[in-house]
Amino acid sequence: MSRQSLAKAHQKIQELAWEPQYHEPYMKYGTDYTFRKASKKDPLKQVLRSYFPMQEEKDHRVYGASDGAIRGNMFRQVQERWLEWQKLFLSIIPLPEVSAARSMPMLFHVVPNPELHNGQAIQMIDEVRHSTIQQNLKRLYMNNYIDPAGFNNSLRNFHNDYCGTIGRQFAEGFITGDAITAASIYLTIVAETAFTNTLFVAMPAEAAANGDYLLPTVFHSVQSDESRHISNGYATLLMALSDEDNRQLLERDLRYAWWNNHRVVDAAIGTFIEYGTKDRRKDRESYAEMWRRWIYDDYYRSYLVPLEKYGLVIPHDLIEESWKQIWEKGYVHEVAQFFCTGWLANYWRMDGMTDTDFEWFEYKYPGWYDKYGAWWENYNRLATPNGHNPIVFEPVDYVYPNRCWTCMVPCLVREDIVTAEVDGVHRTYCHEVCRWTDVEAFRPTYMGRETPNMGRLVGKREWETLYHGWNWADVVADMGYVRDDGKTMTAQPHLNLDPKKMWTLDHLRRCPPLQSPNVLFNEMTDEQRTAFVEDYRRQGPAGRPAPASA
Amino acid sequence: MTTETTTERPERSVPKPQFTDAEAGAREFPDSGASARRYNYYKPAKRKQTHYEDVTVDVQPDPRHYLSQGWIYGFANGDAGYPLHWTKLKAWGVDLPEPERGPGTGGGGKDLEWPAHGWHEFRDPNEEWELTFYRYNANVVRQVNQNIENAKQAKAFDQWTPNWINFVERNVGAWMHIEHILGLYVFAACNRSGPTNMHNTAMAVNSMHKIRFAQDLALYNLTLSEEIESFDGAAHVEAWNSDAEWQGVRKVTEALTAVDDDWGESIFATNVVFEPLLGELFRSNLVQQCAAANGDFVTPTVMGAGEYDYAQRDLRWTQACFGPLTSDREFADHNKALMQGWLSHWVPQCLDAARTLQPLWSQPDQKPPRFEDALDRAKNRFAGILSDLGLDAPEELKQ
Numbered sequence: 001m002s003r004q005s006l007a008k009a010h011q012k013i014q015e016l017a018w019e020p021q022y023h024e025p026y027m028k029y030g031t032d033y034t035f036r037k038a039s040k041k042d043p044l045k046q047v048l049r050s051y052f053p054m055q056e057e058k059d060h061r062v063y064g065a066s067d068g069a070i071r072g073n074m075f076r077q078v079q080e081r082w083l084e085w086q087k088l089f090l091s092i093i094p095l096p097e098v099s100a101a102r103s104m105p106m107l108f109h110v111v112p113n114p115e116l117h118n119g120q121a122i123q124m125i126d127e128v129r130h131s132t133i134q135q136n137l138k139r140l141y142m143n144n145y146i147d148p149a150g151f152n153n154s155l156r157n158f159h160n161d162y163c164g165t166i167g168r169q170f171a172e173g174f175i176t177g178d179a180i181t182a183a184s185i186y187l188t189i190v191a192e193t194a195f196t197n198t199l200f201v202a203m204p205a206e207a208a209a210n211g212d213y214l215l216p217t218v219f220h221s222v223q224s225d226e227s228r229h230i231s232n233g234y235a236t237l238l239m240a241l242s243d244e245d246n247r248q249l250l251e252r253d254l255r256y257a258w259w260n261n262h263r264v265v266d267a268a269i270g271t272f273i274e275y276g277t278k279d280r281r282k283d284r285e286s287y288a289e290m291w292r293r294w295i296y297d298d299y300y301r302s303y304l305v306p307l308e309k310y311g312l313v314i315p316h317d318l319i320e321e322s323w324k325q326i327w328e329k330g331y332v333h334e335v336a337q338f339f340c341t342g343w344l345a346n347y348w349r350m351d352g353m354t355d356t357d358f359e360w361f362e363y364k365y366p367g368w369y370d371k372y373g374a375w376w377e378n379y380n381r382l383a384t385p386n387g388h389n390p391i392v393f394e395p396v397d398y399v400y401p402n403r404c405w406t407c408m409v410p411c412l413v414r415e416d417i418v419t420a421e422v423d424g425v426h427r428t429y430c431h432e433v434c435r436w437t438d439v440e441a442f443r444p445t446y447m448g449r450e451t452p453n454m455g456r457l458v459g460k461r462e463w464e465t466l467y468h469g470w471n472w473a474d475v476v477a478d479m480g481y482v483r484d485d486g487k488t489m490t491a492q493p494h495l496n497l498d499p500k501k502m503w504t505l506d507h508l509r510r511c512p513p514l515q516s517p518n519v520l521f522n523e524m525t526d527e528q529r530t531a532f533v534e535d536y537r538r539q540g541p542a543g544r545p546a547p548a549s550a
Numbered sequence: 551m552t553t554e555t556t557t558e559r560p561e562r563s564v565p566k567p568q569f570t571d572a573e574a575g576a577r578e579f580p581d582s583g584a585s586a587r588r589y590n591y592y593k594p595a596k597r598k599q600t601h602y603e604d605v606t607v608d609v610q611p612d613p614r615h616y617l618s619q620g621w622i623y624g625f626a627n628g629d630a631g632y633p634l635h636w637t638k639l640k641a642w643g644v645d646l647p648e649p650e651r652g653p654g655t656g657g658g659g660k661d662l663e664w665p666a667h668g669w670h671e672f673r674d675p676n677e678e679w680e681l682t683f684y685r686y687n688a689n690v691v692r693q694v695n696q697n698i699e700n701a702k703q704a705k706a707f708d709q710w711t712p713n714w715i716n717f718v719e720r721n722v723g724a725w726m727h728i729e730h731i732l733g734l735y736v737f738a739a740c741n742r743s744g745p746t747n748m749h750n751t752a753m754a755v756n757s758m759h760k761i762r763f764a765q766d767l768a769l770y771n772l773t774l775s776e777e778i779e780s781f782d783g784a785a786h787v788e789a790w791n792s793d794a795e796w797q798g799v800r801k802v803t804e805a806l807t808a809v810d811d812d813w814g815e816s817i818f819a820t821n822v823v824f825e826p827l828l829g830e831l832f833r834s835n836l837v838q839q840c841a842a843a844n845g846d847f848v849t850p851t852v853m854g855a856g857e858y859d860y861a862q863r864d865l866r867w868t869q870a871c872f873g874p875l876t877s878d879r880e881f882a883d884h885n886k887a888l889m890q891g892w893l894s895h896w897v898p899q900c901l902d903a904a905r906t907l908q909p910l911w912s913q914p915d916q917k918p919p920r921f922e923d924a925l926d927r928a929k930n931r932f933a934g935i936l937s938d939l940g941l942d943a944p945e946e947l948k949q
Contacts, residue, residue, distance in 0.1 A: 012772040013765050015787055016730040023804035025735050028743075028811060030626075048762040049691045049769055056688035059681060075573035083572065094609045098747060101754060105739040121738055121761055128754050129680040135605035136681075142587055146572045149581040155608045156591035159616035160657050168611075172623035175742060176630065209565035279565045408622075444626065458630055459622035460651050466618060468654045478656045479618070483580035490581075497579040519653060 010045040017114035029106040029179040030453040033246045035113075040239050043231035044119035051122060055129065058221050062133065065217040066140055074213065075144050080351070080495045082210035083141065085276035087150035087348035089203075089268065090138040091158035092167035094131040097222075099171035100192075100229075101127035103183035110179040111236055119232045126225040137218045147497065149483050149490045150347045157347040157490075160479045162463035163339070166408045169264055177442075177455020180240065181253045188233025190257040193303060195265040196226045197294035202287075203269055209279035241310045248447065251313040256441050258315050259433040262322040263407035266291070270332030271339060275353070280360040288326050288365070296323060318433060325413060330541055333365070333372055334412035337542060340379055340493065341398060344390050344472060344508065345463075347481045349492040352380040371541045383494040384501045389511050391493065398543040402517040402536070403462040404430035406438045414540035419533060426522050426529065464516035473508040591616070593664060595673045602677035610747035613648050614666035618657030632750075634669070636743045637814030638888055639872075641668030642880035668878055669745040674752040674867045683755050686863075687762055690855050694766055698773055701848040707777050709845035713915045715781055718774065721910055722837060722849055723786025724796050726767035728803050728829075729856065733760025735807040736820050743813035752867045753817065759864060763856035770852050798906030799828055802899045814872075818889060819896045821868040822939070825860050826932040827900040828907075833857050835924035836910060843916035869938055876940035886941065893936070893944040901949050904928070 069075075104124040108117050142151035150157065158164035174187040200223040204216035240246045270287045285293070300319050308314055325331040343350045353361070353376040361368040378396040382388055392400065401410035402417065405427035411417040416431045420439050429435040440446065442457050460466055467475045476482060481490040487504040494501070524532060538546035574587070588599060592607045610632060611617045621630035634644045644667045649658035665671055676682070701707065710718075737757030744750040775783030789796055806824060809816040833853050841849045875885040904925055911921040918924065933943045 009769055009772065012783075013768050015784070016726060016764055016768055018727065018731050018735075020804050020807075021791070022801040023808035025739070025804075025807040026810055028739075047769070048687070048758075048765050049695065052684055052687040052691050052762070056684040059684055063681070073573060077567045077570055078572045079568070079570055080572050095611070098609055098750075102742040102750060105742050108734060108739060117734055121734055121757070124738055124741065124754060125683075125758055128751060129684070131609060132605040132679040132681075132751075135609060136601075136679075139589070139601075139604050142589070144574050146574060146576050147579075147581065148574070148586045152581075152586055152588060152590050154589065154591070155611075156616050159608075159611045160618045162619070165619045165622060168622055172621060172631070176623040176625055211567060211570065278568070281563050281565070283563050284565075452626055454626060456624040456626065456628075457622065458624040459620040461619065461622060463619060465653050466651060466655055466657065470654070470656065475656070484583070484586055485580040488580040497577050497582075499579050502579070516653070 006045060006047065006050065009047045009049065010042070013047055013118065014042075014115060019114075025109070027109050029109045031110040031178050031180045032451045032453045033110070033178070033180040033240055033249055034243050035111060035239055036243055039113050040116060040235040042115040042119045043235045044122055044228050046119070046122050046228070048122075051125075055126075058224065059133075062217055062221050066137075066214060069214050070140075070144060074211065075146070077211035078145065079210040079212075079278045080146065080349070081278055082207065082212060082276050083145055084147075084150070084348040084350065084495070085272045086138075086141065086207075086212075086215070087154065087157075088163055088346070089272060090134060090141070090151070091154040091161075091347075092164060092170070092268070093199075094134045094138075095158070095168065096171040096174065096191075097127050097134060098131035099127075099174045100187055101125075101131070103174040103187055106175070106179035106183045107236065111184075111239065113239065116232070116235055116239075119228075119235070123225075123229050123232055126229070130222045130225065133218055133222070137214060140214065147349070150349075153347070153480060153490075156480050161346060162408065163268075163346060165459075165461075165463065166264055167268065169260060169407070173260070178249075178253075178451070178453040180236070181249070181256075181454065184233055184236045184240070185250070185253040186257040186260070188229055189237055190254070190261050191265075192226050193230045193233060194258075194295055194299040195261045195269075196223060197298060198265060198269045198273075198287075198290060200226060202285075202290045202294060203272060206273045206277050206279070209284070210277055237307070237312075238310065241307070241312060244311070247311055247313065248449065249451070251315075252441050252446055254313070255315045255318060255433065256437050258318050258322070259431075259437065260407055262318075262325070263404075263409055263430070263434070266322070266326060266331060267335040267409050270326070271336040274332055274361075275336040275340075280356050282360065282363055286364040287332055291326055292323070321433075329413045329416075330365070330368075330371065331413060333361075333368065334541070334543070335409065337372060337375060337398075338401065338410055338412055341392050341400070341543070343491050343493045344392070344476065344489065344503070345479075345491075347479075347490045349495055351495050352376060352383055352493065354380075375542050379493065384496065385503050385507050390503070390508075393511050397545060399539055399545050400517060401543065402428040402521060403464065404428065404434050405461050406430075406434035406457060408461055408463075411536070412540075412543075414543075415537045417533060417536050419529070428518060428521060462516060462518040464514060465519050467514045468516040468519045470514050471509060472511045472514060473505040475514055476508060477505060595671070600677060602679055602682075603673065605679045606674075606747050606751055608747070610750065612666065612670070612746070614643075614646075614662060615664055615670075616657070618651065620651055632743070632745055634667075634745050636745075637812050639814040639875055639885055640878070640881040641671075641745075641875060642878050643667030644669070644881075668874065668880075669749070671874065672746060672748050672871055674748055674755075675870045676752075676755070676863050676867055678751065678755040678867075683758060687758060690859075691762065691766070694770075694852055694855050697848060697851040698770060702773070702777055706846075706848055707774065710778065711844065711915055712780065713913065714844040714846060715774075715778060716785075717844075717910075717913050718846070718849060719771070719782050719785040720789035720793065721795075721913070722767065722853070723771050724789045724793070725832060726764045726771070726786065727790045728764075728799065729760045729767065730764035731803050731807060732820055732824075733757045733762075733764060736816050739807070740813040740816050749871065752871070753813075756821075756864045756867070759856075759859035763859060766852055766855065770849075795907055795909050798903030799832075802828065802896075802903045805899065815892055817868065818872060818892055821860075821864055822872065822935060823893065823896040823900055823932070825865070826935055827897070827928050828903055829860060830857070830931060831904055831924060831928040832907065832910075835927055836907075836918055839924070840914050840916060840918035843918075844914050865935070869935070873939050889939075889941055890944065893941065894946055897944050897946040898949065901946070
């Protein structure tokens with residue numbers, strides 16, 4: 001490599017900065033933020049002369065490890081419980097990654113600082129890397145793991161599945177609406193700086209504990225890029241902070257981005273780490289412990305709080321509330337239980353919990369067994385077809401929940417449900433912050449201020465509503481979650497691959513039709529709705545019906 | 551006599567490997583066969599799915615394929631996802647309505663044919679994904695660095711005449727700005743806009759080439775400042791900002807970033823019109839032609855790397871992108887008329903800019919082939935590209 005110092009080289013490439021003389025670039029994307037005062041230096045100080053060989057070297061290590069895994073028969077010691085959940089994770093993650101690449105030009109348009117554009121361009125390339133390297137990892141799993149179903153139709157699954165739609169917030173949220181809200185606050189300040197710690201550091205550690213060292217190989221390589229992206233976000237944030245008019249928007253966007261990331265990432269990654277593992281050593285960290293370390297201490301206390309002195313209004317209340325959701329209200333456990341309740345609507349096999357798992361959960365989350373133990377015992381009892389229906393139709397003290405219109409995770413912490421009538425439709429939300437996000441934040445005015453660039457929450461956000469009244473066999477066939485014999489389901493509520501133990505469309509045909517709780521909610525009278533919500537708030541934990549009134 | 555002592559080590563708490571036998575082929579069950587071990591949600595362009603297709607196709611969803619719940623975030627104006635109207639170009643099928651989805655409709659993709667429209671037929675002939683673009687660009691920067699290092703060792707720059715030093719510091723230097731602007735504000739800027747992941751990834755890769763080449767030129771310029779006492783490392787900025795010869799090219803370059811909300815026109819005008827008529831005119835028909843005669847065997851190797859990017863890779867994907875649109879089974883006439891209009895708009899601007907560059911041909915001591923001959927070569931090359939695309943050379947080319 002050149003002997004020129006990196007600092008000198010980086011300084012030289014600043015001479016490329018462009019001040020238009022004849023034509024201003026077309027401004028496709030807008031923001032309600034203003035950048036009148038500050039300029040910031042490019043924190044990455046990366047030049048492509050060293051960047052490309054560095055990334056190539058990282059690739060050599062990744063692909064060398066991939067070869068090694070196959071030659072070393074890694075799949076003889078991979079835990080199926082773990083790899084099945086990767087069918088969900090790896091179908092989701094390549095889109096958010098490539099969306100991050102697509103979001104970078106939105107920042108070129110609105111951040112008037114050519115020096116930062118260099119770092120954003122490098123991030124764009126990194127993100128294309130992440131998307132394709134993850135698609136490739138999934139391809140390797142498909143080729144070498146015992147059960148390719150779910151990997152092989154991965155993107156069709158992802159695009160049709162409600163879990164995929166929840167995950168898509170983590171992609172469309174980066175590329176749509178106000179450019180700073182999307183590509184800076186939601187993507188780099190919160191998603192990358194806070195939550196990639198659990199995504200790309202904590203989760204790979206769990207993969208390794210389950211015999212899979214390829215996921216850590218790929219995702220730690222990815223995370224080594226993420227640390228650079230964090231600098232991009234920080235520089236833009238400091239620029240935004242120097243203009244006082246932005247502070248109200250920053251407060252809004254941090255609240256939205258924090259809460260949405262918590263709802264989405266903690267739901268998914270929490271479930272993978274707690275319910276996808278076979279490693280039940282008592283001294284291994286639980287997701288709650290990881291969260292406390294990576295997100296509460298490393299992000300909130302070390303990164304976010306110091307920004308307060310620059311005028312950033314930190315959503316302390318939401319951070320504490322998120323912790324409360326995880327630690328006191330069992331958010332992750334409720335989500336995992338819901339995933340498994342609705343196993344038949346998905347495309348991976350979901351293993352039940354054993355006595356060893358119960359013991360670990362009770363140790364890590366005292367009181368867990370009393371809340372969730374009986375339901376998991378029922379899950380195991382009903383795992384293989386034996387004249388009964390899937391667990392969602394059986395009397396196991398579980399009330400199928402309403403969808404949250406904003407984050408699209410159901411309203412699982414029952415006491416927190418709130419509702420609003422928007423455009424003539426009664427919507428349910430899992431929490432007041434999700435109601436605020438829809439009804440107040442994603443609107444053309446915010447606290448009396450015009451916000452014409454703010455995005456909109458659109459789409460068919462309640463999955464069940466699409467299939468209201470359908471027979472379950474038709475639902476699963478429509479989504480395409482069927483194996484190559486044309487009838488055996490891709491998803492199963494156990495890991496037994498004996499065809500006699502596997503559920504088929506024939507088993508589903510006899511089940512009652514799918515009923516969308518949100519459709520039913522809208523069919524109620526106002527009085528019925530009020531009573532329904534009152535009852536709902538008394539339900540749980542673990543989805544239990546409300547106790548009979550005294 | 552020896553005494554044997556053993557110290558018991560406390561057992562470390564680490565995950566224990568377990569034999570799970572979860573490898574392919576360990577059991578037979580529905581979907582266990584080899585035929586189930588391929589991505590089955592898309593049709594390959596050729597008989598066999600390529601590695602490139604596997605890691606790229608369908609990552610960016612399309613509501614006309616799957617995507618049962620539709621796009622879930624929108625812009626304030628109602629646009630969401632990757633709208634097909636972000637270019638005026640059309641591929642067959644785009645005017646057909648999206649599947650209606652609502653209460654009780656199901657996923658809405660049941661009876662859809664795939665591909666639902668012609669945009670999804672595009673494949674980058676360079677088959678670029680992360681493995682390939684890091685290999686390629688790492689090789690380029692390694693080779694460029696080695697060439698420059700070798701020239702430094704060989705004292706190759708000592709042979710340069712003052713006139714040639716002036717030519718390189720101002721003119722070769724000025725070119726870095728063009729690559730940088732096109733890389734960031736045309737190609738990277740458009741990678742949010744294309745209709746499929748294949749388009750957007752190709753644009754992102756094209757932008758990498760441009761940004762890398764701009765930096766190659768900048769860092770080469772830095773080396774020359776260090777190696778040649780009289781080399782003015784800041785002269786390129788002055789030339790770019792003030793030299794009359796460069797203002798025409800600058801004007802067109804900036805205009806390319808200002809195309810009014812049409813990624814198709816931006817990419818077409820840059821790679822089909824600007825590059826052959828101005829890019830190759832300067833790089834291949836001026837710098838490459840006269841450097842050696844002026845004692846410079848290094849600059850052509852740096853310039854040549856950028857030229858290869860365009861001629862062998864960026865032009866290839868561009869042709870694969872736009873060519874099929876001129877013979878589109880539904881919109882061929884529409885697309886041809888649109889592209890011919892773009893040619894009428896951009897060709898005169900590029901030719902005017904080319905003529906403002908003409909004085910550069912007189913600056914070196916050892917002269918390159920005549921400007922008119924160089925321009926003719928560029929025009930012929932351009933006409934060939936148009937012919938390959940199924941387009942007519944515009945009248946304006948006769949200027």
